[in-house]
Amino acid sequence: MNDPMNETMSAAMSNAVREETRDKPPCKDGHLVIIGGGEDRKHDMEILTRFVELAGGADANIVVITAASQIADEMWDVYDKAFGTLGVENRRHLMINSRQDANSEQFVRQVDEATGIFMTGGDQKRLLALIGGSALDAAMHVALKRRGATIGGTSAGASAMSGHMLAQGRAEILPEKGSVSLGAGLGFLHRVVIDQHFSERQRLSRLLTVVAQNPYLQGIGIDEDTALVVAMGEGIEVLGAGAVTIVDGRTMITNVADIKDHTTPELIDVRLHLLPAGSSYRLPKRETEPGKGLPPPLLDFLENVTKRNPIS
């Protein structure tokens, strides 16, 4: 069918693709440093040290996003000192108080130039309300997926990293239908949901609640002063003081669809993995070493979290 409008649109899109192809530098995969809160900022600084290393060491250009917090200046002060101590000269506070800020040319340019982008704790709902879907958000995706930048987030900044975000919910002693609500996160990872302060605040029940009602999502619980480092397309590593707990309900059998809100579902055959600090897994090369040494459930998790997602 001859449709001039469609032809025009096609031509425009081809131009856009050509434009993009011409302008974009060769793709380089970045890292996510997903921290369960309470990372050491004064003594060993193991996790922040790794974040800085991945972002380029002394040459790193680090921006800190404090938008999750209501005490942004105090937050900046803490990380300003920590990154300074770690030898990073080039460090900047992105003080975002509005969506206008999150779309401002100045901040977007600073993200475009950053090799490390760090999101502090606070409230992930506040963070997403301010930066979700903004030009800054898009620039972070480009940084991770095109420029090989490192994105770190702690506590609220960790929860915000997945597409489906654990927004809020009580941590009862047993899972409870309807007690946890999700929101839209930044989407650096998909098909997962991230909880933090995990063992310390006894949040397994809360994570099981999410997974029971949303078995599409694999639950990731990260302990305090502990990080899950994801090398996109490559592998994962756990470092710090605690462990990462993974809860997989995809083969689970449950009555959650049939029970009332605020009651405990029956859950049968939830898969649980515990990866303490020191655990490290590399994605096997598909052709030369298919499934090499990796238990299938972990391989599956690994393929999921290291997946190179398109820029959304």
Add this chain to the structure above:
Amino acid sequence: MNDPMNETMSAAMSNAVREETRDKPPCKDGHLVIIGGGEDRKHDMEILTRFVELAGGADANIVVITAASQIADEMWDVYDKAFGTLGVENRRHLMINSRQDANSEQFVRQVDEATGIFMTGGDQKRLLALIGGSALDAAMHVALKRRGATIGGTSAGASAMSGHMLAQGRAEILPEKGSVSLGAGLGFLHRVVIDQHFSERQRLSRLLTVVAQNPYLQGIGIDEDTALVVAMGEGIEVLGAGAVTIVDGRTMITNVADIKDHTTPELIDVRLHLLPAGSSYRLPKRETEPGKGLPPPLLDFLENVTKRNPIS
């Protein structure tokens, strides 16, 4: 080969079998009421009511074993009142202070006549040190497996029921190799280990520690005011206020054998089941309804805990 000694032994064993066959009444399967501690003893008394029903209602003959406790008289007082309120006339305190008591003809006869045997809380190591391997212990096995009696146990009395008993161990926030020790329990159930006050005292890590080091055992965690009722050869039911958590590490992959004591093992593919109060499963008849409606991992658990074990 002609070996007179073996022939003599064979003859003796045949005699023993004939003796046993002649003397024993037709077998009747009993029940276990395994309670996670803190069961209601004054208001709804849901769990104690079920215990009494299973033991014969108003006609029940109940003996209470307080040997786990250092305050045996106070313990007896509580259950004396509760069972009295529930209409049981025939109730007795077995005050066991020594292994001589546990081998005394009087107490053994009282167990032989009981339709319900209840073990209170306290310390399961104390309980086993006093009654493990005694004539009383043997009489309890006969009661459960030949006479269809009901055996109840709460807290320490619950832990004591399995062959491998969780003796003691810290409940850290993460599993920790070498932090939990096992002992020999009463052996009404095998291939399991039982923990109590489970969700309330956040004992999942402790149970994972046991299962990580002893994957032969399926871990059972029972919440307070919650009971796992096992009808031997028949099925299971959960009642009360909380849930029963089952942790199965048989297909788990772990580095526990290679790490040092007091460090956290990596655990991959632990199976977790959560059965809230109201869950109830009957063992399918092997010929007419193989595996009927039961997810395989649960069927396996069910076959294990309802197994008619020989008198040991």
